Amino acid sequence: DHRRHRVHGAEEHVPAVAGGGAGDTGEHELASRRERRGKGRKPAKSKKRRTGCACMVVVLVFGGGLGGVGYFGYQFYQNRFGTAPDYAGDGTGETVTVEIPKGAGGWEIGRRLKEAGVVKSAEAFVHAQTNTPGADGIQAGAYLLKKEMSAASAVRLMLDPRSQNNVIVTPGERNSGVYAAIDKKLELSSGTTEKVAEKQYKSFGLPAWAQNHADLKDPLEGFLFPGTYPAAKGMKPEAVLQQMIGQAKQKYAAYGLNEKAGEFGLDSAYQLVTVASLVQAEGKTHDDFRKMAEVVYNRLKPDNTETNRKLQFDSTYNYLLGKSNIHISEEEINSNPSPYNTYRHPGLPPGPIGNPGEDALKAMLNPTHDGWIYFVATDGMSNTEFAKTYAEFLELKDKFNANTGN
Template structure:
């Protein structure tokens, strides 16, 4: 077989050289009769082309035929051979024997894609197109004739355009900004030569410029959008930190709304509730007004407010007792007065709430040990715990009562009343609450409460021979009479045999006579142990004095008569 393309010092081409079988150098260029020995598989054959011009071997100096179209196909466009064997060391017609000998080919004609480092002795090894990468087609137009000089003799071209490939972040410009895109990918497909030659013309340059313009537009939009976003959020940050909070002006419109404020609510929680109800425009505005005034004096409960009020007016109105739609239960207050207050606040007919209490008391959340005595006058007595409760028009009496009973159940549930009742020699927890209600009704000060509780427990003892287990409390008689009279005649008391009359009935009354507060309950659970058996309000109002014997009691009684003018 005849060898071609040899220069001084060059090695003969191996019969398995891919270009040897592909190009078909067999005596002359373009001969198609040769079949390479690649596993018996014929390689792609190009149609015979006329010989245009001969140039010397660029690497070895020997003569080698030059085919203009084949040169363009192999050197500057990814031809079929370059696509299949790109990176195997083939460069400008000189085979790379090391690439073939080191396992680049598996002996069957199949190419194992193994990357190869650039040959340091190759003057074009550092160029991106040296191993199959695509270069711009500078020669695909009629103006390019006569054919360009070989790379070794070519003058430096001005960098008019950048190649349509992405050299990576550290090598050059990204293909997106260089005009590369989906259209460039189509150039990698092996199409006809006439079509390939036309892609390097002016139309492609205009298309690149169009894509460059689109890329710049996209970048401009991105940066413009980012600048707009920064401006917007910067303005919002300034407004939130330094700008005035949104707020209504004036004292509101004609619409009113009921707002319920829970216990322990601060300015933020109150402001949120008011904003949700349409009273104030923003929570921040209310918090500002709340902190700059006496907002911390706003108590829990219900308020009747107007819609669209300024925050300052809302705080001022909530501090005004006239706007409060609450029912306040005070320690020692009887249920009958609580029912009247609820009717008034809810705008109901007198007696409505009391009827609900008598009819639906079992559904209001009373503890299991309540109502242990059939003689109880009011099943809810002692279970409307002292406090402030919302009661605005539109609310149901049962909902207001249920909240009060729930508060009592929670307060009483903090103590083990069953164990306390046994320790105090009482029958059940209900009697503990009954004692606490009597302490609340008779005592005047905190110190009085514990002494008053001891008086009750001492008089209940079977060993009490001085009063014979009669408690003799005016408060129990006044309860059954629904009065508050300290001047009760003995004849009136002695002829009344009601279970709540402790002058004529031994032991405790059937149930509580009011709502005890926390202090009275604590005193009932922890009485003094000093032997107190008698007490007298010597001034008729606030000064209660205690005695251990009947003789001491008589002296206190005389003192009371003197102060009363008897």
């Protein structure tokens, strides 16, 4: 094949220089060169160098898939074999879902499309991708495509958002919303993914520090990491969940949560994830998050006499009810005995109340140290203001009442 031909071709030039199999003429020339170099010096290893260069060319041609490497790989194919096999038109009526993993380049994408019957050859796809503006930005995910498409049509369709079958987990989103989105993308009846999560959560390989916690509303809460994940009809919900959980495990391990818990007076990484979910839920902007993290840590301190270790967060109560409501009466809150009711129970809720994103995680590990212990969304929506004393808090509360008409 052409791989052997290129490497072998490089080797064929070696004997004339190094003498290997060159006959009397080669041996005489080699002896003459040794004499000119000086007694005892080793002959130059030109054979090894030339073979190495040839191998490098082969690796570039066949290992390529991104940018110029993909382009030159296609040019090599075209020069060696001619025009790449390709279908004509926009494809048949039969559709197929193709999953593209992270980091896949043009050749890998083309190979997967060929295996699925979408394009006729990976080489044709690389050529079409190279000649389509913006096509080098094709993202990982699941794509709904047609069989027997021209490579150019396949590229255009992959750039169309309508072909992309993914579930997006947004920072702070609760698992209930993610489950519903997976059901919709996989065209499953409502509640299917939630039931799978409830029955199989022990099989998803959660870290030891995330297991066996009591009174949890959902043991997978906080482990469907924000991001974009392939999800299309024909896939199983557990496969989609596994991707999200795997990403969460990877991120939490990278942050070293289990080792850092003690630095913040907490027992485990699970409590740190819980703090990050509170920061994400209560903070409205990037600047809020570090202050919100300090509020949480200050309220958890044993010597906190301002709130007696009670967080008093509406977000934990709303999570319990599956709602988002900033107008909760004291009577309603005081009557609910749930451990997620942080107005009644001191300390953290049993577990995370959503899926924190990168900003919240970083803020949780790097809080401010300014003495913040109170906060109020004074406009009733997104403008969160912080206070250090109860008197300052009452001023913010008056401002909230004036702005919201309470």
